[in-house]
Amino acid sequence: MDIQSIKNRFGIIGNSPALNHALNTAVQVANTDLSVLIVGESGVGKEAFSNIIHALSARKHNSFIAINCGAIPEGTIDSELFGHEKGSFTGAVDSRKGYFETVNGGTIFLDEIGEMPIGTQARLLRVLETGEFIRVGASKVQKTDVRVIAATNRDLLEYTQQGKFREDLYYRLSTVPIRVPALRDRPEDIPLLFRKFASDFSERYKTQSVQLDAAAQQLLVSYSWPGNVRELKNIAEQVSVLSTDKAVTAETLQKFLPQGNNSRGLALLPASGMPIPSPAAGSSNEYMTATERDILYKLFFDLKKDMNDMKQALYDLAHHQGGIAPQHISDNLLPVYSNNEPAPVVTPYNPPAATPVYLPHNDAVDHHEEVEESLMLADREKEFIIKSLKKHKGRRRDAANELGISERTLYRKIKEYDINE
Numbered sequence: 001m002d003i004q005s006i007k008n009r010f011g012i013i014g015n016s017p018a019l020n021h022a023l024n025t026a027v028q029v030a031n032t033d034l035s036v037l038i039v040g041e042s043g044v045g046k047e048a049f050s051n052i053i054h055a056l057s058a059r060k061h062n063s064f065i066a067i068n069c070g071a072i073p074e075g076t077i078d079s080e081l082f083g084h085e086k087g088s089f090t091g092a093v094d095s096r097k098g099y100f101e102t103v104n105g106g107t108i109f110l111d112e113i114g115e116m117p118i119g120t121q122a123r124l125l126r127v128l129e130t131g132e133f134i135r136v137g138a139s140k141v142q143k144t145d146v147r148v149i150a151a152t153n154r155d156l157l158e159y160t161q162q163g164k165f166r167e168d169l170y171y172r173l174s175t176v177p178i179r180v181p182a183l184r185d186r187p188e189d190i191p192l193l194f195r196k197f198a199s200d201f202s203e204r205y206k207t208q209s210v211q212l213d214a215a216a217q218q219l220l221v222s223y224s225w226p227g228n229v230r231e232l233k234n235i236a237e238q239v240s241v242l243s244t245d246k247a248v249t250a251e252t253l254q255k256f257l258p259q260g261n262n263s264r265g266l267a268l269l270p271a272s273g274m275p276i277p278s279p280a281a282g283s284s285n286e287y288m289t290a291t292e293r294d295i296l297y298k299l300f301f302d303l304k305k306d307m308n309d310m311k312q313a314l315y316d317l318a319h320h321q322g323g324i325a326p327q328h329i330s331d332n333l334l335p336v337y338s339n340n341e342p343a344p345v346v347t348p349y350n351p352p353a354a355t356p357v358y359l360p361h362n363d364a365v366d367h368h369e370e371v372e373e374s375l376m377l378a379d380r381e382k383e384f385i386i387k388s389l390k391k392h393k394g395r396r397r398d399a400a401n402e403l404g405i406s407e408r409t410l411y412r413k414i415k416e417y418d419i420n421e
Helices: 003-010 017-030 046-055 077-082 118-130 156-161 167-173 187-205 214-222 228-242 250-254 290-321 377-391 396-403 407-417
Strands: 036-039 064-068 107-111 132-134 141-143 147-152 176-179 266-268 275-277 355-358 370-373
Touching: 003 017, 003 046, 017 046, 017 176, 036 046, 046 064, 046 107, 046 147, 077 118, 118 132, 118 147, 118 167, 156 167, 187 214, 187 228, 214 250, 290 377, 290 396, 290 407, 377 396, 377 407, 396 407
Parallel strands: 036 147, 036 176, 064 107, 107 147
Antiparallel strands: 132 141, 266 275, 355 370
């Protein structure tokens, strides 16, 4: 069966090379019993590939079931997959068969496999290697003949390095990996998909199908589509239902696209409605979303609060110990020496090394004394923290209270300055 026939049979739309390669791989592996790992972002249509593999396999007349591992609570997923015996846990009022028992001879599609608990992963690995499983609360080993197709939008190889996913299970599942391309990686398919969705919705709602002008199509292609095909389908439905004019312009379409992520290096001219390259087009920096801005603002506010806490701590310690004249502590945290002569101004990014400061000459003193003093704020902070920890015999909470900062900030400073308590 050729690729075009596969597309027509399963409703796959698009002609991009990446999509065709993924379909070719699915067709070639379908008639085997090899485990398949389908990788792709959320919304690209990974489940459609699992249906293709099952329908073209020798198991096509047997059961097929799709399971979202992230939607099943950790405490019950073993029971769902492998079954349980009566009384094996609270609420187990009767024995129950699991999916690996009921789908014997068929195919199980495990979506979001990266969300599966480590303990369940060990059970799954045994099924893949030996075809054996044990119900929860039972001691009898049972056999099953099930083909497993898994899918994930996570980087499972990175998960293995973090200890979140078993490395042996990863290599056992990814016997044949299939990577489904994101929608933004096949822009030539976007207008085709939109027309198909718009036509479907016009038939469903008994309305005229919407048509995009050239500028609207260009805007559609330039959008980054973080939700992939699922998001495109939702936008097509919104435009079909809510647009009063069935000839949709770029200005009209812009109203349906989420703000802050409207395009990849394109901006919309208000007057003409035509997308044009933005000033940042071609640069390596992506536009910052509203969520990212909120995170950065919060980070800046937290940093400023930490600095204010430290300034207050320096003020309080100076006031009690007399090391720095408290009335001269400024926002720049510049020390003032006992003769009330301010130290030279030091920029925060390139502080100089220790600088000699000379006492002024008068009749009582016919020579000068050289005083070596570090002007770096970090040295002052470290000195006060060490003094406070010694004073309170290493009790961080008491030291933090005296310094006027949070215990979390004190812990971070101890790590930063490599202070041995």
